[in-house]
Amino acid sequence: MKFIGFLIFLLIALMGFSMLIFLALFVGYWITLTTVERINPDLANRMVGHKED
Numbered sequence: 001m002k003f004i005g006f007l008i009f010l011l012i013a014l015m016g017f018s019m020l021i022f023l024a025l026f027v028g029y030w031i032t033l034t035t036v037e038r039i040n041p042d043l044a045n046r047m048v049g050h051k052e053d
Helices: 002-039 041-048
Strands: none
């Protein structure tokens, strides 16, 4: 029973850390793109692949 509890704890801890890493990378990308968009909107549109019709 202790082993199953340890596996459940490990699973929850790894999910938490992976979510933390994902959010850190996403927020960094978001801040960078927002800053580039304020400075140079055309470059930001090229970075995200936006094509004007």
